[in-house]
Amino acid sequence: MTLLRHLAAAVLAAVVVAILTIQLNAFRDYQIAEIACYVVAVAGLTVLVGLSGQISLGNGALMAVGAYAAGLLLIHLQWPLAGVLAAATAISAVSGALVGVAAARLRGPYLAGATLLLAVALPSLAIKYAGVFGGDQGLTVGLTPPAFLGASFPLTRWQAWLTCACALITLVLLANLARSRVGRSWRAASDDEVAAALAGLNVARLRVLAFVVSAACAGLGGALLAVTTSIISPGAFTVTLSIALLTGAVLGGLGSLPGAIWGSLVLVLLPTYVTDVATSHGLSSAAGSNVPVAAYGIVLILVMLVFPEGIQGGVRRLLRQFTPGTPASRDLPPGRAAASEHQEEGSL
Amino acid sequence: MAEFGELTLGGISVGMIYAAIGLSLVLIWRATRILNYAQGGMAMLTTYIALTVINHTGSYWAGFAAALAAGLVLGAVIERVVIRPVESKPPLNAIVVTIGLLILIEGLAGIIFGGQYRSFPAAFSITGLHIGSAALGISSNDVFVTVAVLIAALLLAAGFRYTRAGLRLRAAAFSPQVSRLLGVRVGRTLTLGWALAGLIGALAGVLISPSIFLYPNSMDAIFVLGFTAAVIGGLDSPGGAVAGGLILGVALNYVSGYLGSDLVPLFGLAALTVVLMLRPSGLFSTAPARRV
Numbered sequence: 001m002t003l004l005r006h007l008a009a010a011v012l013a014a015v016v017v018a019i020l021t022i023q024l025n026a027f028r029d030y031q032i033a034e035i036a037c038y039v040v041a042v043a044g045l046t047v048l049v050g051l052s053g054q055i056s057l058g059n060g061a062l063m064a065v066g067a068y069a070a071g072l073l074l075i076h077l078q079w080p081l082a083g084v085l086a087a088a089t090a091i092s093a094v095s096g097a098l099v100g101v102a103a104a105r106l107r108g109p110y111l112a113g114a115t116l117l118l119a120v121a122l123p124s125l126a127i128k129y130a131g132v133f134g135g136d137q138g139l140t141v142g143l144t145p146p147a148f149l150g151a152s153f154p155l156t157r158w159q160a161w162l163t164c165a166c167a168l169i170t171l172v173l174l175a176n177l178a179r180s181r182v183g184r185s186w187r188a189a190s191d192d193e194v195a196a197a198l199a200g201l202n203v204a205r206l207r208v209l210a211f212v213v214s215a216a217c218a219g220l221g222g223a224l225l226a227v228t229t230s231i232i233s234p235g236a237f238t239v240t241l242s243i244a245l246l247t248g249a250v251l252g253g254l255g256s257l258p259g260a261i262w263g264s265l266v267l268v269l270l271p272t273y274v275t276d277v278a279t280s281h282g283l284s285s286a287a288g289s290n291v292p293v294a295a296y297g298i299v300l301i302l303v304m305l306v307f308p309e310g311i312q313g314g315v316r317r318l319l320r321q322f323t324p325g326t327p328a329s330r331d332l333p334p335g336r337a338a339a340s341e342h343q344e345e346g347s348l
Numbered sequence: 349m350a351e352f353g354e355l356t357l358g359g360i361s362v363g364m365i366y367a368a369i370g371l372s373l374v375l376i377w378r379a380t381r382i383l384n385y386a387q388g389g390m391a392m393l394t395t396y397i398a399l400t401v402i403n404h405t406g407s408y409w410a411g412f413a414a415a416l417a418a419g420l421v422l423g424a425v426i427e428r429v430v431i432r433p434v435e436s437k438p439p440l441n442a443i444v445v446t447i448g449l450l451i452l453i454e455g456l457a458g459i460i461f462g463g464q465y466r467s468f469p470a471a472f473s474i475t476g477l478h479i480g481s482a483a484l485g486i487s488s489n490d491v492f493v494t495v496a497v498l499i500a501a502l503l504l505a506a507g508f509r510y511t512r513a514g515l516r517l518r519a520a521a522f523s524p525q526v527s528r529l530l531g532v533r534v535g536r537t538l539t540l541g542w543a544l545a546g547l548i549g550a551l552a553g554v555l556i557s558p559s560i561f562l563y564p565n566s567m568d569a570i571f572v573l574g575f576t577a578a579v580i581g582g583l584d585s586p587g588g589a590v591a592g593g594l595i596l597g598v599a600l601n602y603v604s605g606y607l608g609s610d611l612v613p614l615f616g617l618a619a620l621t622v623v624l625m626l627r628p629s630g631l632f633s634t635a636p637a638r639r640v
Contacts, residue, residue, distance in 0.1 A: 057447070105625065108439040109439065121614045124611075246447065293455030298452055299448070301449065
């Protein structure tokens with residue numbers, strides 16, 4: 001049943017995307033493609049943070065792994081696109097397993113710090129081995145629409161279709177995973193580790209698995225971003241990207257897959273909008289480019305202090321008002337990630 | 349062999365910066381069980397304030413004092429306004445809030461001061477010192493950096509040990525409920541802890557900025573290495589943070605000297621991973637196992 005519902009929602013979304021991309025202009029198509037890339041990566045992170053209760057500030061670096069893997073395969077081996085995306089996903093999943101094994105013993109701030117260091121350290125590899133990774137300039141990859149769509153098919157529309165298709169497939173897979181035995185085990189282990197272990201769950205293996213899933217998503221997102229922007233450089237995968245992903249997940253609502261879509265919409269559309277407003281109010285463009293960064297910061301703080309359930313939590317509350325009598329949400333209880341009380345010293 | 353000595357002495361000076369950042373993190377961690385990811389950003393902001401004061405007054409020491417005062421105020425204000433509401437919440441909320449603070453401060457600095465790299469003056473000469481004809485590999489400013497952090501650490505240790513405020517700080521960190529029953533104003537004590545951490549962070553920012561340039565992200569790399577130092581030492585142990593900073597500073601200076609400076613962040617990551625795998629609570633920590 002749930003599988004059918006997820007599939008139906010995905011087909012509906014695909015139709016909407018197809019209509020939108022044909023109606024809108026090339027620039028909007030490109031933005032849709034960018035949003036879809038972020039959806040893939042943010043969805044992976046929201047599963048990691050919201051369901052398994054681990055935090056990662058290094059998913060931007062894992063996106064870089066996927067992007068560089070895709071770039072190298074496209075340039076040197078000329079693999080077909082589907083193969084490249086699958087391989088990039090697999091390679092980042094393996095890196096995620098390595099990170100996960102190291103991270104399985106770490107908690108809270110230690111984990112956040114270690115993954116933050118990963119985000120700082122990994123891009124420096126691209127500069128150190130400039131012969132392979134192209135240094136600061138990065139790699140350039142090309143993408144052409146497949147022949148069966150006709151010669152005049154716009155590139156940006158093909159990019160939007162490709163990325164949205166991948167995003168929808170990812171969302172359906174993740175939604176089913178979250179409802180499955182694995183998803184339930186993640187929630188159990190993050191709510192009460194000891195009880196979960198006593199109930200026979202292998203907590204360490206579950207934590208590593210969550211990292212693998214989120215890394216695979218980050219890698220696919222990175223590979224898609226690479227073929228969309230056609231350039232892969234270390235400057236695109238800084239700590240700021242990792243923090244932007246976290247912002248998207250928190251803002252959308254931790255642990256909620258529709259929330260990942262809301263978050264990605266804001267991540268892509270807000271900076272352009274805010275920068276436009278700032279420059280039109282007389283800020284120089286250099287200063288204006290910092291306004292979105294400050295805005296992310298304010299958003300993160302306000303969401304955590306005022307409504308930790310994020311946008312999807314608000315949407316859910318609205319829906320519930322319009323449909324009285326529905327049972328409490330089958331999704332995560334609102335604000336679960338923010339409301340479990342294992343605090344050592346409660347506030348008096 | 350001469351190079352080895354130079355790298356060791358230079359590493360001690362850099363290590364003291366990591367130690368200062370680590371110390372400020374430990375102060376906050378002990379008081380509130382929160383890791384302040386905004387510490388580097390706060391230090392960057394106070395260094396910009398110092399630079400503005402120096403440019404207006406022409407006096408290095410006026411800027412130095414302004415940075416420390418600004419750090420003190422910034423720490424207290426941040427604790428009161430945004431940290432207090434998440435202190436009783438799960439750790440994830442505090443992590444997200446301090447990360448939000450970090451990028452808010454960096455964004456604001458970019459808007460106010462612009463993104464370009466600025467040079468920051470050093471307190472003393474930065475030409476290398478010699479004994480006879482042998483170069484030491486450090487300058488008088490490096491000696492000043494080392495001594496300044498050392499004095500700050502000792503003052504802090506003495507303050508914790510011998511003053512009434514220090515006793516209250518230790519009591520509030522040890523058991524907030526019991527101290528509150530005994531009449532300690534725990535809230536005010538936590539604010540004091542954050543203010544002191546802000547001060548130490550500001551000191552680190554002013555001391556390191558002559559050797560790196562000042563720009564909105566300038567403290568990111570320093571912060572993660574300071575964090576690594578604190579974790580190596582154990583987040584609970586101020587002495588451990590200083591020791592961790594020194595170990596890390598010297599080790600990374602060897603890496604930078606013999607293998608190339610691009611590899612420093614990677615070796616930092618490797619060091620952090622190895623320490624956390626072997627001793628998840630740090631080398632010098634006496635903390636009991638994590639409570640569930």
